[in-house]
Amino acid sequence: MKKEINFVLNGNSVSIEVEPNEKLLDVLRDKVGVKSPKYGCGRGECGSCTVLLNGKSIRSCITLAIEVDGQEITTLEGLQKDGITPLQKSFIEHNAFQCGFCAPGMTMTATELLNKDPHPDEEEIREAIAGNLCRCTGYDTIVKAILDVAEKK
Amino acid sequence: MEYKFIGKEFKRVDALSKLTGRARFLADIILPHMYYGIFLRASIAHGEILDIETEDAKNVEGVKAIVLGRDFPHNYGHLIKDRPIFAFDKVRYYGEAIGGVIAKTEEAARVAADKVKVSYKPLPIITHPKESLNNKEVIIREVSPTPDMVYRPVKGTNIFHYDVVKRGDVEKGFEEADIIVESEFNIAPINHVQIEPHGAIALWDEDGSLTVWSSTQAPFTVRYFLSDIFELPLNKVRVIAYYVGGGFGGKSDVGIEPMVALLAKSVPGHPVKVILSREEVFHGSFLRGNFWGRVKTGVKKDGKIVSEKVEFAMGGGGSGEFGGTVVDGAFKSAVGPYEIENVHAVGYGVYTNLPPTGAFRGYGHPETHWMIERQRDIIARKLGIDPVVLRKKNILKPGSINIIGQKIEEHNGNLEKCLDLVVEELDWPNNIGHIDKKNKKAYGKGFALLQKSPVMPTNAASSAILKLNDDGTVNLTVGTQEIGQGIDTALTQIAAEALGISPEKIKLVPYRDTDLYPYEWQTVASRGVWSVGNAIIMAADEVKHKMRKVAKEIFSVDEEDIVVEDGLVFPQGEKEKAITYKDLAIGYTLPEGSGIGGPIVGAGYFIPEGLVYPDPETGQGNSAAEWTFGAQGVEIEVDLITGKVKILKAVTAIDAGTIINPENARGQVVGAMAMALSIAQREAIVISKEGKIRNDSLTDYKISTIRDVPSEYKVFFVETEEETGPFGARSLAEHGMVAMAPALANALYNALGVEFFKLPITFEDIALAIDEKKIV
Numbered sequence: 001m002k003k004e005i006n007f008v009l010n011g012n013s014v015s016i017e018v019e020p021n022e023k024l025l026d027v028l029r030d031k032v033g034v035k036s037p038k039y040g041c042g043r044g045e046c047g048s049c050t051v052l053l054n055g056k057s058i059r060s061c062i063t064l065a066i067e068v069d070g071q072e073i074t075t076l077e078g079l080q081k082d083g084i085t086p087l088q089k090s091f092i093e094h095n096a097f098q099c100g101f102c103a104p105g106m107t108m109t110a111t112e113l114l115n116k117d118p119h120p121d122e123e124e125i126r127e128a129i130a131g132n133l134c135r136c137t138g139y140d141t142i143v144k145a146i147l148d149v150a151e152k153k
Numbered sequence: 154m155e156y157k158f159i160g161k162e163f164k165r166v167d168a169l170s171k172l173t174g175r176a177r178f179l180a181d182i183i184l185p186h187m188y189y190g191i192f193l194r195a196s197i198a199h200g201e202i203l204d205i206e207t208e209d210a211k212n213v214e215g216v217k218a219i220v221l222g223r224d225f226p227h228n229y230g231h232l233i234k235d236r237p238i239f240a241f242d243k244v245r246y247y248g249e250a251i252g253g254v255i256a257k258t259e260e261a262a263r264v265a266a267d268k269v270k271v272s273y274k275p276l277p278i279i280t281h282p283k284e285s286l287n288n289k290e291v292i293i294r295e296v297s298p299t300p301d302m303v304y305r306p307v308k309g310t311n312i313f314h315y316d317v318v319k320r321g322d323v324e325k326g327f328e329e330a331d332i333i334v335e336s337e338f339n340i341a342p343i344n345h346v347q348i349e350p351h352g353a354i355a356l357w358d359e360d361g362s363l364t365v366w367s368s369t370q371a372p373f374t375v376r377y378f379l380s381d382i383f384e385l386p387l388n389k390v391r392v393i394a395y396y397v398g399g400g401f402g403g404k405s406d407v408g409i410e411p412m413v414a415l416l417a418k419s420v421p422g423h424p425v426k427v428i429l430s431r432e433e434v435f436h437g438s439f440l441r442g443n444f445w446g447r448v449k450t451g452v453k454k455d456g457k458i459v460s461e462k463v464e465f466a467m468g469g470g471g472s473g474e475f476g477g478t479v480v481d482g483a484f485k486s487a488v489g490p491y492e493i494e495n496v497h498a499v500g501y502g503v504y505t506n507l508p509p510t511g512a513f514r515g516y517g518h519p520e521t522h523w524m525i526e527r528q529r530d531i532i533a534r535k536l537g538i539d540p541v542v543l544r545k546k547n548i549l550k551p552g553s554i555n556i557i558g559q560k561i562e563e564h565n566g567n568l569e570k571c572l573d574l575v576v577e578e579l580d581w582p583n584n585i586g587h588i589d590k591k592n593k594k595a596y597g598k599g600f601a602l603l604q605k606s607p608v609m610p611t612n613a614a615s616s617a618i619l620k621l622n623d624d625g626t627v628n629l630t631v632g633t634q635e636i637g638q639g640i641d642t643a644l645t646q647i648a649a650e651a652l653g654i655s656p657e658k659i660k661l662v663p664y665r666d667t668d669l670y671p672y673e674w675q676t677v678a679s680r681g682v683w684s685v686g687n688a689i690i691m692a693a694d695e696v697k698h699k700m701r702k703v704a705k706e707i708f709s710v711d712e713e714d715i716v717v718e719d720g721l722v723f724p725q726g727e728k729e730k731a732i733t734y735k736d737l738a739i740g741y742t743l744p745e746g747s748g749i750g751g752p753i754v755g756a757g758y759f760i761p762e763g764l765v766y767p768d769p770e771t772g773q774g775n776s777a778a779e780w781t782f783g784a785q786g787v788e789i790e791v792d793l794i795t796g797k798v799k800i801l802k803a804v805t806a807i808d809a810g811t812i813i814n815p816e817n818a819r820g821q822v823v824g825a826m827a828m829a830l831s832i833a834q835r836e837a838i839v840i841s842k843e844g845k846i847r848n849d850s851l852t853d854y855k856i857s858t859i860r861d862v863p864s865e866y867k868v869f870f871v872e873t874e875e876e877t878g879p880f881g882a883r884s885l886a887e888h889g890m891v892a893m894a895p896a897l898a899n900a901l902y903n904a905l906g907v908e909f910f911k912l913p914i915t916f917e918d919i920a921l922a923i924d925e926k927k928i929v
Contacts (some may be wrong), residue, residue: 009469018728029180029181032184035174035175035181036173036174036175037780038178038180038348038349038398039180039428039848040348040349040350040431040851041431041851042430042431043431043850043851043852045430045850045851045852046348046851048348072580075174076174077174082172084172084173085170088172088173089819091168091172092164092165092168092169092172093164093747095165095816095817095820096163097168097171097172097637098173098638098639098820098824099171099347099348099396099398099399099400099636099637100167100170100171100396100398100637100639101172101347101348101349101398101399102177102348103171103179104174107172124635125858127860129857129859129895130858130859132350132858132859133346133348133851133856133858134679134859135345135346135347135399135401135856136350136399136637136820136824136830137820137823137824137827138823138824138826138827138862138863139827139862140823140826140862140866141820141823143859
C-alpha cells in the first residue's frame with residue numbers, strides 16, 4: 001500500500017514512494033540520504049531528529065512521512081547551502097558540542113528560535129531548547145553560543 | 154614550563170564535520186547487500202529456557218535466518234568467561250538476548266521476531282546487591298574458580314569477584330578511637346543514556362574473515378574478543394569505528410559486536426546491521442549496577458581518623474565479566490583521598506537479575522566517594538568541627554601513604570589547594586545553610602573531595618604513528634577513539650608541541666580501523682592524553698632522529714650537532730643554512746641529483762611501567778598509575794513546598810597537571826558535573842517485582858535538560874606537572890563525576906538538617922523529608 005509523496009527538501013523537490021507507517025526520519029536518512037537528523041529515542045523525547053516543517057521544528061521520528069506531502073522540510077544540509085551559518089560558527093567558537101550527536105537537532109531548534117525572534121534572552125533560549133537533550137556538555141556552552149548570535153544580530 | 158601549543162586555545166579538529174552533520178556515525182552506514190537484524194529478548198527476568206518455536210517467524214517474507222543461543226552455546230570473557238553471546242541455558246535478566254532474526258528489512262525482522270514463541274521455567278529473582286551477597290538459595294550463575302581465572306568467584310554464592318584491602322589493625326584502631334560512626338549507603342542502577350544508541354554491522358567474507366563496524370570506545374578489544382570467540386587470527390578480524398555519539402564507558406565493554414557477528418555468520422557475503430532502539434539500550438547494553446555499602450569509622454576527638462572498615466557490594470547483573478573490574482577500581486578508593494593507618498575494605502561483585510554492569514564514567518569511584526564523602530561530613534558534625542578542618546587533618550599530601558601502600562609524591566598533585574579553591578569559591582564557612590520560612594525556601598552549601606587513577610590492566614598500552622608528507626604537513630594515526638572528549642584535538646596539540654610545528658599542519662586522521670591504525674588498549678579511564686600523548690612524543694622523537702640522520706649527511710656534521718626545532722633542521726649555530734621538514738619528508742635530493750634518506754615515519758609506544766598486581770590478601774602494591782585529586786562543591790536552593798532543588802552554582806577544582814586545551818578541559822569537567830548532578834537528582838532504573846525495567850524510555854528515565862542544570866559552573870585547574878605525563882599532563886575526563894553527589898547531599902544537610910543515604914535524592918524524597926521533619 002505504498003503512496004507517492006511530493007515535498008520540498010532543502011529547496012529541492014522530492015518525489016518518493018513510502019509506506020503509510022514509515023517515519024519521516026527513516027525516509028530522510030535511509031531513502032533520501034540526508035544524514036544530519038539522528039535517531040536517539042524514537043519517541044520525540046531527545047530532539048536529535050529535529051527538522052523544520054514549513055519553518056517550524058518537528059520531531060521527524062514521530063512524524064509519518066505521508067504527513068509532509070506537499071510541504072517544505074529543512075534539515076541542517078539545507079541551512080548551510082551557502083556555507084556555514086553564524087549559528088554554526090558560534091557553536092564552534094563556544095565549543096558547544098562534544099560527541100556531536102545532538103548538534104544537528106540542537107542547531108535546528110536554535111535556528112527556529114532565532115528566525116522567530118532574532119534577540120532572545122537567556123531565559124527564552126533555555127526554554128526553546130529544553131526539548132533537546134545533550135549528555136556531554138552540561139549545556140552552558142550551548143546557551144552561550146546561541147546568546148552570542150542573538151546579541152550580534 | 155612554557156609551551157608553544159600546549160595550554161593554548163585551539164579549536165576542536167572535529168568541529169566542522171560535527172556541526173555540519175557530515176560527521177559519520179555508525180547508523181549512517183549503509184552497505185551493499187545489507188540485511189537487518191532484530192534481537193529476540195527474554196520476557197522474564199530469570200528462568201530456564203525450555204523451548205523456542207520459530208516456524209511462524211521463518212515464514213515471514215524477507216526473513217533470511219534465525220539464530221538462537223543454543224546454536225552457539227558459548228560463554229566468553231577474559232577474566233571469568235561468563236558472558237553468553239545469546240543466552241542458551243537460562244535467561245538471567247529481563248530483555249536478555251536469546252537470539253536474533255535476520256531479514257531484508259528491519260520491519261520484516263521485527264514482524265518475524267514477534268512471532269517467535271519461547272517457553273520458560275521461571276526462577277526466583279534477586280535484584281539488590283545486598284540481598285544477592287547474602288543469598289545462598291537463588292544462585293544466578295554457577296561459576297567455579299579455575300587456576301587461569303582472574304576473578305575470584307566464591308562457590309555456592311552469587312559472588313563472582315571480590316577485592317580486599319588490609320592495612321594495620323582496624324579493631325585495634327576502633328579501640329583507640331574516641332568515637333565510632335557507622336553508616337549504610339545505597340545507589341540505584343543507572344544507564345549512560347548516550348544520545349547515540351549502540352549498534353554494529355558485521356560482514357563475513359567468503360574467505361572466512363570478519364569485518365565489524367561498531368560504535369565502540371575499544372576497537373582493539375572488540376577485535377580481541379571476536380578473534381577469541383570465533384577462533385580467528387587477529388589479522389582476519391577488522392573493526393572499523395566512526396565517531397562515537399557519547400560513550401561514558403557504556404561503549405567500551407564488548408556486548409553487541411559478538412551478537413551481530415554471530416547473526417551475520419549465517420549469511421556470509423551480506424553485512425548485517427543492528428541499531429538498538431532506546432528501549433533496548435536500557436535492557437540490552439550495560440548499566441552502572443546498583444550499589445550497597447557500609448562504613449564504620451573510628452575517629453579521635455581532634456578529627457584524626459584512626460580506623461575505617463568498608464564493605465560494599467556492586468550488582469553485576471547476569472554476567473560479571475565487565476563488572477568485576479569496576480570493583481577493582483572502587484577498592485583502591487574505598488576510603489577516598491585520605492591517609493588512614495588502619496583500614497579493612499572488602500568489595501564484592503555479585504550477580505543480580507539485571508542487565509550486566511559495565512564501565513561507567515568514574516568506574517566505581519562515584520560509588521565509594523558517595524559513602525566516604527558523606528561519612529566525612531557526618532563525622533565532622535558529630536565532633537562539632539568544621540568539615541574542612543576534618544578533611545585537612547586526614548587528606549593525602551606528599552609523603553602520605555594511601556590505602557594500597559603507595560607513597561604520594563609532590564608531582565601527584567595538590568589536593569589541599571583544590572580544597573582551598575572550592576571552599577573559597579563557596580565563601581565557606583559563611584552562610585553554609587539556612588531556612589527562609591517566609592519565602593518557603595532553604596539554602597545550603599556543600600563540598601566533597603575526590604581522587605581517581607586510571608583503572609586498567611598493568612600493561613594497558615598505546616601507540617602512535619606520525620607520517621611526514623612531502624609538503625611538510627603530518628598525518629597522525631592513533632588507536633584511541635574520539636568519543637566527544639576531544640582527544641583528537643588534544644593529541645594534535647601534543648604532536649605539534651613535540652614536532653615543533655603548528656597544529657594546523659597536523660591531521661589526526663579521523664575514525665579508527667584496526668587494520669590500519671596502531672594498537673590501543675581502550676579509550677577509557679581518562680588515560681588517553683596521558684598514555685597516547687606519551688606514545689606521540691616517542692614517535693616525534695623518532696621522526697626527529699630520522700631527520701637528523703639525513704641532515705648530518707647534507708651538512709657533513711655529526712648527528713648530535715644537528716638541531717631540529719620549529720620545523721627547521723640545521724647544524725648547531727648555523728641557522729641560516731636551515732632546511733625544513735618539507736625538504737626531508739620523503740627523502741632528500743643532493744645537489745648532484747642522488748637521493749638520500751627516504752619517507753619519514755615515526756612510531757611510538759607507551760606502557761605504564763612498574764605497575765604490579767595488588768596482593769590478593771591485602772590489596773597492597775603499586776597497582777595504580779598517576780592519581781588525579783580534586784574538590785567539588787555546590788550551592789543550592791530548595792523549594793520547601795515541592796522539594797525541588799535548584800543548583801545555583803557548581804564548582805570543581807582539579808589538579809590534572811598541565812592542561813593541554815583549557816577550553817576542552819573545562820568542557821569535560823562541566824559536562825561531568827552536569828551528568829553527576831543529573832544522576833544524583835533524578836536518575837534511577839526502576840525495577841518491577843518481576844524484575845522488569847519499568848522506565849525504559851527517555852519519557853520515564855529522565856536525564857537533565859537545560860532546565861535542570863546548574864545556573865553557574867566554576868572550574869579551577871591546579872597544574873602540578875605530572876612526572877609520567879606528556880608535558881606534565883594527567884587524567885581529567887571522569888573526575889568531575891566523582892564527588893558531586895556527596896557534595897549535593899552535604900549541601901542538603903546544611904540546608905535542611907536531613908541526612909540522605911541513598912541515591913538518587915529526588916525532589917519527592919526531599920519533599921517527604923521536609924514533611925516528616927515538619928520544616929515548613
